[in-house]
Amino acid sequence: MNLKRLKTLSRTTICIMQLSCFLSLAQTNTDHLKTINTSLFDEILKMDSLLFSAYNNVEVDKYKALISEDIEFFHDKNGLINSKERIIESLKKIAKAKKNTSYTITRKLVKNTLEVHEIPGFGVLETGLHQFIETSEGGKRSITQAKFIHLWKKQNRNWVITKVFSYNHQPVKKKVNPDKKAISLTHKQMDTYTGDYQFAPKFVLTIIREGHKLFGLAQGDKIEIIPYAIHKFLIARDNSKLEFLIDDNDSVIGVEMQTKKGTMKAKKITNK
Template identity: 35%
Template sequence: MKVYSTLFLSLFFLSSLSAQVEENTELFQTLRAKDSLLFNVGFNTCDISQFKALVSEDMEFYHDQSGITGSKADFIAGMENGLCKMEYKARRELVEGSLRVFPMNNNGNLYGAIQTGEHRFYAKYPEKEEVLTSTAKFTHLWLLEDGGWRLARVLSYDHEAVGK
């Protein structure tokens, strides 16, 4: 796992030397759509089928507050037993204009992409107004696997509680 993590971080920093793709490109639009499925459908409505479809089998998730999740199975279980069983409804919102996509090529062949951005998290308790609870940054490594895009690595960091 350390080798993949080191490789992922190295590739991320090296990718910052090249330009991100424009918002009107197919790659950007495809990964924006994947982000929407992951969060607007999966996270915001607790639709576990979205996570199952989008996440790579060897997915690794690094969170600055809750630690490391080392597999798809553990990630899905965490969603089912955490997010989907909270006393409030959680909602994630992408910060408009923050999404960036960097292609990953091997000898000119696209094999993946790094997606970065910022998001806000809200909580809606029964009988109460929805409130902004935190902001954070994310970095996703998407890989082309069996002809489809799968989320392989996640860095979720710089979580800040609102009002603190």
């Protein structure tokens, strides 16, 4: 491998790492939705809702009925729990804390992140992102987001969860307060920014407008970008800065994103 190719590969690798929180190909989710078994997807979505409705409302018996006797729970902070009894005891502790203190915890599935993959002869693999919103003594509130994998098995016509992987736990930062930072733009001004911006051969950022707001597509999520000056925006998730680049004719030709890891530029390749 020559030096020039090695440098190119290195730049691409760095770009992949830096863009993992924001950039994605919208086509990934589109292809998944085209091939998915809609009926099975709806069934597992319902099971997910039942499982975490029981968790959020601390309904121990309902929660217990949805967990296999040979459950294995892999957690990147707490390690392996391979005892159904221990899992149920943890839920009982939450119930006690909710009853005796002001502590609350609620699990929320992140919209448009759920994927369902059938495992013939066994069951279903469910993947996605979820958040846990905790409120402790004094009203202090925190949100943690994590990736998850659930392995469901159908036993006697009933679904039970046999394996859980919960990993990549990260705190969710507070969003920008638009009332303090935002400026007003017309729909015409906003539409000049919409389109696809290519950071790397396989990494394209898509900017769309919905009503009076602009969003960037990222791994199935829509992350709001908030204007604080002409051509300058804040990314609502972490307050990173996004500046659209213009030419001498005042046409948008690219975008520059400033993050804690550095500055990245992308060329505008299509309009929306």
